[in-house]
Amino acid sequence: xxxxxxxxxxxxxxxxxxxxxxxxxxxxxxxxxxxxxxxxxxxxxxxxxxxxxxxxxxxxxxxxxxxxxxxxxxxxxxxxxxxxxxxxxxxxxxxxxxxxxxxxxxxxxxxxxxxxxxxxxxxxxxxxxxxxxxxxxxxxxxxxxxxxxxxxxxxxxxxxxxxxxxxxxxxxxxxxxxxxxx
Numbered sequence: 001x002x003x004x005x006x007x008x009x010x011x012x013x014x015x016x017x018x019x020x021x022x023x024x025x026x027x028x029x030x031x032x033x034x035x036x037x038x039x040x041x042x043x044x045x046x047x048x049x050x051x052x053x054x055x056x057x058x059x060x061x062x063x064x065x066x067x068x069x070x071x072x073x074x075x076x077x078x079x080x081x082x083x084x085x086x087x088x089x090x091x092x093x094x095x096x097x098x099x100x101x102x103x104x105x106x107x108x109x110x111x112x113x114x115x116x117x118x119x120x121x122x123x124x125x126x127x128x129x130x131x132x133x134x135x136x137x138x139x140x141x142x143x144x145x146x147x148x149x150x151x152x153x154x155x156x157x158x159x160x161x162x163x164x165x166x167x168x169x170x171x172x173x174x175x176x177x178x179x180x181x182x
Contacts, residue, residue: 001139001153003160006132010125010164017121017168021175024114029062029099037082039074048075060099069093102179110179118172122165129161 022032031054038045048054052066052075066072069092076095079088089096102110136153139145145153 001136001145003156006128006157007160009128010160013121013124014164014167017118018171020117021114021171024110029056029060031056031062033084037078039071039078041071062097064095107179111176114172114175118168121168125161125164129157132157
């Protein structure tokens, strides 16, 4: 029984959750929200951070300065098409993204979204647990392991699952606190 493989899959699930949470804007400017936006640069879909300098001069402002001024309009168009909910301000040289102050209602919506995302991650973890236990049962059926080894495997997988679910709960609590305290 390979527990490392199960743990690796669970860790990947948690890292995807953390990546998703880093892209959620919490009133502060975070360049990570631009990670999924790609522009058509000479026929190749290219991430914005590979064609422009991105800086955060103030807590609620991102400045995008393309190295090639001809792609300014393309960047602006892709930001508008994305669902980050911020209108870009193009002055002909740079694009500014000003993040509005979050109101209480919007914060509660964001918390609801992140709880849903965290729950999806927990479901994925439980699915990995189920697959691992099914694999152990199949091995026991083929007489590769004994019933005692099967019970041990189930216990180890369950303990690992509990640990990872706790980790998700902590990540969720930290993100909720961050969103509600801004």
